[in-house]
Amino acid sequence: MIHFKNVIKTYPPNIVGIRNVNLHIRPGEFVSIVGQSGTGKSTLAKLMFAEETATSGQIAIGGWDITRISQHDVPLLRRQIGVVFQDFKLLPRKTVFENVAFALEVAGTPSRRIKEIVPQVLKIVNLHDKGDRYPKQLSGGEQQRVVVARSLVHRPKILVADEPTGNLDAIHTHEIIDLLKKINEFGTTVVLVTHNREVVNALKKRVILVDGGEIVSDVEEGRYKI
Amino acid sequence: MLTSSIRSVKFAFQSFGRNFWLSIITVSMLVLTLVTINLLLVLQIVASKAVSFAEERIEVSVYFFPAATEDKIKDASGYLRGLPQVRDVQVITADEALSRFKERHAADATILSALDEVGGSPFGPTLVIKAKSASDFPLILDALDNPQFRNDIREKDFSSYEDIVNRIKATTERVQLFGMGLAAVFLLIAILIVFNTVRIALFVHREEIAIMKLVGATNAFIRSPFLIECFLYSLFAVAIVAGIVFPAVAVIDPSMTTFFGGESVGLLSYFQANWYVVFGIQLAALTVINMVSTTLAMRKYLKV
Ligand SMILES: Nc1ncnc2c1ncn2[C@@H]1O[C@H](COP(=O)(O)OP(=O)(O)O)[C@@H](O)[C@H]1O
Numbered sequence: 001m002i003h004f005k006n007v008i009k010t011y012p013p014n015i016v017g018i019r020n021v022n023l024h025i026r027p028g029e030f031v032s033i034v035g036q037s038g039t040g041k042s043t044l045a046k047l048m049f050a051e052e053t054a055t056s057g058q059i060a061i062g063g064w065d066i067t068r069i070s071q072h073d074v075p076l077l078r079r080q081i082g083v084v085f086q087d088f089k090l091l092p093r094k095t096v097f098e099n100v101a102f103a104l105e106v107a108g109t110p111s112r113r114i115k116e117i118v119p120q121v122l123k124i125v126n127l128h129d130k131g132d133r134y135p136k137q138l139s140g141g142e143q144q145r146v147v148v149a150r151s152l153v154h155r156p157k158i159l160v161a162d163e164p165t166g167n168l169d170a171i172h173t174h175e176i177i178d179l180l181k182k183i184n185e186f187g188t189t190v191v192l193v194t195h196n197r198e199v200v201n202a203l204k205k206r207v208i209l210v211d212g213g214e215i216v217s218d219v220e221e222g223r224y225k226i
Numbered sequence: 227m228l229t230s231s232i233r234s235v236k237f238a239f240q241s242f243g244r245n246f247w248l249s250i251i252t253v254s255m256l257v258l259t260l261v262t263i264n265l266l267l268v269l270q271i272v273a274s275k276a277v278s279f280a281e282e283r284i285e286v287s288v289y290f291f292p293a294a295t296e297d298k299i300k301d302a303s304g305y306l307r308g309l310p311q312v313r314d315v316q317v318i319t320a321d322e323a324l325s326r327f328k329e330r331h332a333a334d335a336t337i338l339s340a341l342d343e344v345g346g347s348p349f350g351p352t353l354v355i356k357a358k359s360a361s362d363f364p365l366i367l368d369a370l371d372n373p374q375f376r377n378d379i380r381e382k383d384f385s386s387y388e389d390i391v392n393r394i395k396a397t398t399e400r401v402q403l404f405g406m407g408l409a410a411v412f413l414l415i416a417i418l419i420v421f422n423t424v425r426i427a428l429f430v431h432r433e434e435i436a437i438m439k440l441v442g443a444t445n446a447f448i449r450s451p452f453l454i455e456c457f458l459y460s461l462f463a464v465a466i467v468a469g470i471v472f473p474a475v476a477v478i479d480p481s482m483t484t485f486f487g488g489e490s491v492g493l494l495s496y497f498q499a500n501w502y503v504v505f506g507i508q509l510a511a512l513t514v515i516n517m518v519s520t521t522l523a524m525r526k527y528l529k530v
C-alpha cells in the first residue's frame with residue numbers, strides 16, 4: 001500500500017528531514033510511527049500525502065508512484081488518503097455538520113450525496129446527534145473525532161494521523177485510538193504518528209521507531225522502548 | 227462542475243462579506259478611478275462639440291473699396307463659392323453695409339453725425355466667408371490674393387473665433403493630459419489595493435485553504451472564489467459608476483444645450499446609445515486588470 005525506497009528529504013538550506021528510509025506498509029495494516037521530537041516522523045507522514053516531495057528516492061501509494069507527483073494530481077491523491085493533524089483544525093464558524101460537509105463541498109460532491117455521507121461518518125465517530133453544534137461547544141476529544149470524521153468522507157484507503165491525541169487527556173486519547181482501531185477494522189490502512197508510550201503499548205500492533213531521520217527499529221506487535 | 231461553480235460564487239460572496247470594509251474601500255477606489263475616466267469621456271464629447279460649435283461660427287469678412295463694381299463682387303463671390311473649402315459666402319452690398327452700421331449705432335448721435343460729415347458712404351461691399359474647417363482659411367485668403375481681386379480689397383478681417391477654437395483645443399488637451407495622469411495614479415492605487423485585499427482575504431481564509439488542500443480541493447477550485455470576488459469588485463464598481471454617470475449626465479445635458487444656444491451636445495443621447503459599449507469596455511478592462519492583480523497576489527501568497 002505504501003512503499004518508500006531510499007527516500008531522502010532535506011529541507012532548504014540543508015536540514016535533514018529523513019535520510020534513506022525504506023518502508024513497506026501493507027493494505028489493512030495499523031502502523032505506529034514513534035520517536036522523539038524532531039526526528040522526522042511528520043516529514044515521513046507528509047511525504048505520504050505529498051505535502052512534501054522527496055529530495056531523492058521513490059515513494060508509491062497503492063502502486064502509484066507519487067515521487068514526482070504533479071500539482072494537478074495532488075488533489076486526486078488527497079481524496080484517497082484521510083489526514084488527521086494535530087494543528088489541522090475545525091473551522092470555528094461552521095457547525096460540526098458543515099465542517100464535515102466542507103471537505104465534500106470543495107471536492108465537488110453533489111449536495112444530495114453530502115446529505116447522505118455526512119450523517120454516515122458522524123455516526124462512525126458517534127457524533128451523529130451533535131451535527132448542529134459549533135466546535136466551541138464540544139470537548140477536545142469530540143472535536144478531534146469530528147476531524148477524524150472529516151478525514152473519512154472520501155472513504156480513504158489510507159488514514160494518516162499525525163499526533164492526533166497530542167492535546168488530549170487519557171480518556172479522550174483512548175476514545176480516539178479506539179476509533180482509529182475501528183476504522184482499521186473496516187479495512188482502512190492506518191498510519192499513526194505518536195510519542196505516547198501507553199497508546200503504543202496498548203495497541204500491540206506494528207511499531208516503527210524513527211531516530212535522526214532514520215528507521216532504527218521496525219517490529220510487529222512492538223512496544224515503545226524509549 | 228455546476229455544483230462547484232455555484233459553490234465558488236457562494237464562497238466569493240462570503241469572502242466579500244467577511245472583509246466587508248476592505249471590500250468597500252476596494253470598490254470605492256475602483257469607482258474613483260472609473261469616475262475620472264468617465265469625466266474624461268464627458269470632457270471629450272463636450273470639447274469636440276464646443277470646437278465644432280465655434281468652428282461653425284468662424285467667418286472672414288472681406289471688405290472691398292467703395293469703388294468696387296458689382297460685377298467684381300459677383301466674380302469674387304462666384305469664385306469663392308467654387309472653392310471646395312468654402313461652406314458659404316454672403317454678399318453685403320455697400321448700401322446694406324451702411325444701413326447695418328446705422329442700425330448698430332442708432333443710439334450714438336456722435337457717430338452718426340460724424341458719418342454725415344464724411345458725406346456719401348464710406349462703406350464698400352463686403353463678403354462674409356464661412357469655411358468648412360477653420361484650418362482652411364489661410365488657403366481661402368491666399369486665393370483672394372490674386373491680381374484679379376487684390377486691388378479692390380481694402381481689408382480682410384478674421385473674427386476672433388479662431389482664437390477660441392485654439393484655446394478650447396489647448397485647454398482640453400491640457401485637462402485631458404492631467405486627467406489621464408490622475409486616472410493612471412488612481413488605477414495604480416486601485417491595483418495595489420486589490421492586491422492587498424486579496425492578500426488579506428487569503429490570510430483570513432488560510433485555515434479554510436489549508437483544509438481545502440488537504441481534503442483534495444483542486445487548485446482551480448481554491449483560486450476561483452478569489453477571482454470571482456475580484457470580478458464582483460469590478461462589477462459593483464462599474465454598476466455604481468453607471469449609477470452616478472447617468473443621472474449626472476441627465477442633469478448636465480439641458481444646461482449644456484442652453485450654453486450652446488439650443489444646440490444639443492448629445493451627451494445624454496451618447497450615453498444612452500453607447501452605454502453597453504462604454505461600461506462594457508470599462509468592466510472588461512477593470513476585470514482584466516483585477517484578475518492580473520489577484521493572480522499575482524495568489525502566486526505570491528498562495529502556494530498552490
Ligand atoms: N518546513 C520545514 N523547513 C525546514 N525544516 C523543517 C521543516 N519541517 C521540518 N523540518 C525539520 O526537519 C526535521 C524533522 O522534522 P519533523 O519531521 O517535523 O519531526 P517530528 O515530526 O519527528 O517532530 C526537524 O529538524 C525539523 O526542524
Ligand SMILES: [Mg+2]
Nearest residue numbers: 041042043162
Ligand atoms: Mg511532528
